[in-house]
Amino acid sequence: MSPDGKLYTFKLRDDVTFCSGKKLTAEDVIFTFKRLKSPEIKGPFAWRSGNIKELRAPDPYTVEYELNEPFSELLLQLTMFTNVILNKDNVETLGKDYGVKGADGTGPWCLDSWQPRTHITLKRHDAYRWGPSMYKNKGPVKFEKLVIKIVPEDSSRVAAMMAGQFDTTHQFPSQFIAQAKVAPMLTVTQANPNFQLLYFGFKTTRPMVADKRVREAMSIAIDRAAIAKAILLGNADPAYSIVDPAALDHDPKTAGIVKEDVERARKLLDEAGWKPGVDGIREKDGVKLAPRVYYTANANSARVAEAIQGYLRKIGVHWQLQPWDSTIAPVKMAEQDYEIWSVTVPYLSAGDLMNLYFDSANIPTPNRMNWKDPETDAWLKAGRAALAAEDRTRNYALVQQKVMREHLWIPVLNINMHEVTNKKLKGMRPHMIYQNTFYKGLDASF
Amino acid sequence: MSVNALDTVLAAEDDGALSRSGVLRRLMRDKVAVVAALLLTLIGLAAIFAPVVAPHDPYLTDLSKVMQPPNAENWFGTDNTGRDILSRIIFGTRNTLMLGLVGVIIGGALGGVLGILAAYYPRADGWIMRLVDVMLAFPAILIGLAVAAIAGAGLPAVVIALVVATIPDVARVARGAAVGVMSQEFMEAGRAVGVSDGTLIWRYLTLNCISTIFVFLTLRFGQIILIGSALGFLGMGAQPPTAELGMMAAQGRDFLFMAPHIATIPSCAIFIIVLAANLLGDALRDVLDPRLQQ
Amino acid sequence: MIKALLSAALALGIAFPAGAQVLNMMKGIDAPHYDAQRTTWGPTSDIVNMIQDTLVALDWAARRRSPISPSRGP
Numbered sequence: 001m002s003p004d005g006k007l008y009t010f011k012l013r014d015d016v017t018f019c020s021g022k023k024l025t026a027e028d029v030i031f032t033f034k035r036l037k038s039p040e041i042k043g044p045f046a047w048r049s050g051n052i053k054e055l056r057a058p059d060p061y062t063v064e065y066e067l068n069e070p071f072s073e074l075l076l077q078l079t080m081f082t083n084v085i086l087n088k089d090n091v092e093t094l095g096k097d098y099g100v101k102g103a104d105g106t107g108p109w110c111l112d113s114w115q116p117r118t119h120i121t122l123k124r125h126d127a128y129r130w131g132p133s134m135y136k137n138k139g140p141v142k143f144e145k146l147v148i149k150i151v152p153e154d155s156s157r158v159a160a161m162m163a164g165q166f167d168t169t170h171q172f173p174s175q176f177i178a179q180a181k182v183a184p185m186l187t188v189t190q191a192n193p194n195f196q197l198l199y200f201g202f203k204t205t206r207p208m209v210a211d212k213r214v215r216e217a218m219s220i221a222i223d224r225a226a227i228a229k230a231i232l233l234g235n236a237d238p239a240y241s242i243v244d245p246a247a248l249d250h251d252p253k254t255a256g257i258v259k260e261d262v263e264r265a266r267k268l269l270d271e272a273g274w275k276p277g278v279d280g281i282r283e284k285d286g287v288k289l290a291p292r293v294y295y296t297a298n299a300n301s302a303r304v305a306e307a308i309q310g311y312l313r314k315i316g317v318h319w320q321l322q323p324w325d326s327t328i329a330p331v332k333m334a335e336q337d338y339e340i341w342s343v344t345v346p347y348l349s350a351g352d353l354m355n356l357y358f359d360s361a362n363i364p365t366p367n368r369m370n371w372k373d374p375e376t377d378a379w380l381k382a383g384r385a386a387l388a389a390e391d392r393t394r395n396y397a398l399v400q401q402k403v404m405r406e407h408l409w410i411p412v413l414n415i416n417m418h419e420v421t422n423k424k425l426k427g428m429r430p431h432m433i434y435q436n437t438f439y440k441g442l443d444a445s446f
Numbered sequence: 447m448s449v450n451a452l453d454t455v456l457a458a459e460d461d462g463a464l465s466r467s468g469v470l471r472r473l474m475r476d477k478v479a480v481v482a483a484l485l486l487t488l489i490g491l492a493a494i495f496a497p498v499v500a501p502h503d504p505y506l507t508d509l510s511k512v513m514q515p516p517n518a519e520n521w522f523g524t525d526n527t528g529r530d531i532l533s534r535i536i537f538g539t540r541n542t543l544m545l546g547l548v549g550v551i552i553g554g555a556l557g558g559v560l561g562i563l564a565a566y567y568p569r570a571d572g573w574i575m576r577l578v579d580v581m582l583a584f585p586a587i588l589i590g591l592a593v594a595a596i597a598g599a600g601l602p603a604v605v606i607a608l609v610v611a612t613i614p615d616v617a618r619v620a621r622g623a624a625v626g627v628m629s630q631e632f633m634e635a636g637r638a639v640g641v642s643d644g645t646l647i648w649r650y651l652t653l654n655c656i657s658t659i660f661v662f663l664t665l666r667f668g669q670i671i672l673i674g675s676a677l678g679f680l681g682m683g684a685q686p687p688t689a690e691l692g693m694m695a696a697q698g699r700d701f702l703f704m705a706p707h708i709a710t711i712p713s714c715a716i717f718i719i720v721l722a723a724n725l726l727g728d729a730l731r732d733v734l735d736p737r738l739q740q
Numbered sequence: 741m742i743k744a745l746l747s748a749a750l751a752l753g754i755a756f757p758a759g760a761q762v763l764n765m766m767k768g769i770d771a772p773h774y775d776a777q778r779t780t781w782g783p784t785s786d787i788v789n790m791i792q793d794t795l796v797a798l799d800w801a802a803r804r805r806s807p808i809s810p811s812r813g814p
Contacts (some may be wrong), residue, residue, distance in 0.1 A: 082780075149766050150768070193801060310507025436789045
C-alpha cells in the first residue's frame, strides 16, 4: 500500500490455474473488477472493492490497484465472495449465461453440473495447491466430488442428517441443533467468533417511531437472554450492542446504552405522551401504538418477533406482525409504509456493518431507517478514509455511540453458525464468513 | 289468485323436503350424528364464549416456562413462548370456525347466485359455468398462497381462498337444483301470468333450491376448515399473536421432537372439528336427500 | 452380453459405493444463478467460495489471509 492509502500492489502467485487449465494472470484480475464496476452488472456489492480509479498490470503477475480515495477496509472487503476472481475468457464466452451454464474459477472445487433447485455437483480441482494459510491442507481437496442437494424443508434436512444420508450441511435449522448435539452419529461445530446480528430497525421517518424515547422503550422492555435461551434454544447470544464485542472496531463504550428495564420503558412511553387505552394498548391523539413489523417468514426473525410482541404487550405496545415470503420480502422492505423490520445480517467488522446501514447515501435501502445525519456521514467517511488504524477505530466508535443512543435499532441476538457433520467426516472447522461455514472445505476428509 | 295457488304448491314442496320436526326426529335416530352434533355444539359454545371459558390469557407469553408438557396449571401445556395451549386452542377454534363460516357463507351466497342465474338465464349459462370451471382449475391453497404473496399473509388472504374454494362446487349444485325446479310447472305458470323475473328467481327458484345448497354447504364445511387450517399451517393465515389452529400446529412442528404436544394438540383439535362436521353433514344429507329416503 | 456387463457394472457400483470419494452436502435453498458479482444473496455465496478465490482470504478469527496473492500476507 502506498503512503497515501490509494495504491495497492498485489503480487500474484504464478502457479495458479483455473479449472479450465488456463493460468490466472493480472488480466483476469483487472477484468474482474472492471466487470464488477460496469454499468451492465450494477453489482450491489461493488462498493466492497472501493472507489477504483485505475487497475494496471505492469507484468502478468502484478496488479496495481489504484483508488480515488483511501479505503481503510479494502483488504478486509476483498475477502467477500462478490470479489472473487473470474476467468475473463470464460465470462466472455458464456456472456449472459455466465453463472448459469458455467462459472470457471481457481477454487479447490470446480463446477461440474447444476440442476436448479435440485442439486449441484462439484469436482476436485486437481491442480489446486494455493489454499489459504489457515488450512493445513493447501490442496487439492481429499474428495473427487462434492454433491450438494437442495432440501428446502427444515425437518427433512434434520431427518436426512440423522439418517446418515448426507455427510455435512451448513444449513441445519437452529431449533434442532440441540438434537444434533446429542445424536450419536452427528458432530456439531460452531463458528467462533461469528458476527451475525438479528436486529429490529426503526423507520425514523414514520411518526409512530420518530421519537427516540419510544424506540428505546421497545428496546429495553425485552429480555434478550431469555429470548436466546427459550426461543433460539441457546443457539444465539444476547446482543446489547449493534457491533459484537469481538468484532474489529467494536466500541466498548456502547456497553450500558441498552439497559433492559421494563419500568423505565413504561416511563419513557408516558413521557412521550402515549397513554394506556381501554384495551391496554397505548394511544396518542387517537392513534394506537401498534407499529407494523415486516420480516421474512419462517426465519428466526419470526419466532423472535413473536416473543418480543409478548414482552411489548406488557408495556402497552402492540406489534402488528407481517411476515413476507422470502422472494417478496426485499421488495416489501424497500417500501415506506411500515415502522419496523427485522433482518439477520452477517458482517465482517464495525465499519462493514455501519457503512452499509447508516450512511445517508444508502437511503432507502439498506438504510431503511431513513437515517440522514451529517455527523454520522462525516464519521463514516473519515473511518473509511483513515490511514491509521486508530483513526478508523475512533471514528467508527463515534458512529456506534450515536446510532445506539438514538436507538435506531433494537439489537437482539448474535445468531450462532453451525456446521453439522456426520461423525465419519473429519477436519471440518466452520468459518464465519457470510454464513458460509464450509468455506473451502480443504481439511475435510473421511 | 293463481299466484296464491302457486304459493301453496311451493309451501307444500318445501314441507316435503324440509319438514323441521321430521328432520330432527330422523336425525336423532342416528347416534353418530347426535354425538357429532353435540360435539360441534360444545365446541361452538366454547368458541363463542372463549373469553369466559379460557383459563388463561391466550396471548400472555412467559419465556421462563416454555414448552411445558401438560400439567395441573396448564392442562394442555405451554407453547414455545410459554403461552397456555388450552386457552389458545379455545381462541384458535373460534378463529378457525369463524374463518370456515365466513368462507362458506360468502362462497355459498356467491356460488348459489351464480348457479341459479345460470339455470334461469340459459344464455348466461355457458359463460357462468365456464367461469366456474376456471375457478375449479385453481386449487384453493394456491390461490391463498398467491394472494398472501402479493397482499401479505393474513386473514383476508385465507377468506378469499376459502370463498374461491367454495364458489364452483356450490354453483354447480345450485345450478343442478335450479334446473330441476325450472322444469316444474309452477315456474312455467308463473311466467305465463307475468310474474317478474326478480320474484320468480327469489321466491320460486331460490327458496326451492336453498335446502339443497344448505345441505351441500354443511358437507363442505369440514373441508373448508381443513383448507383454512392448511393455509394457516403454511403461514398464510392469521398472524401472531392471534391463535388459529393450523398456525399453532405449524409453530409446534419445529419442536416435534422436544415437545410434541405443541403440534399434536392443535392437530387433534382440527381433526375432531372436521370429523364432527363431516359426520353431521353426512347425516343431514341422508335425512334430507329424498333420493336416499327409501 | 451387454446386459450381463451392465448388471456386473451395477453390482460393482453397489459393492464399491462411490461414497469413499464423494462428499454429500445439503443446503436449504438454491440460488437463481452463481454469478457472484450480480447478487448479495447468501445462497449464491457458499458455492462461489468453493469454486472461486478472492485475492485476500479471511481466517477463522476474521483476520486476513492470502490465498492467491502471497504479497498480502497477514
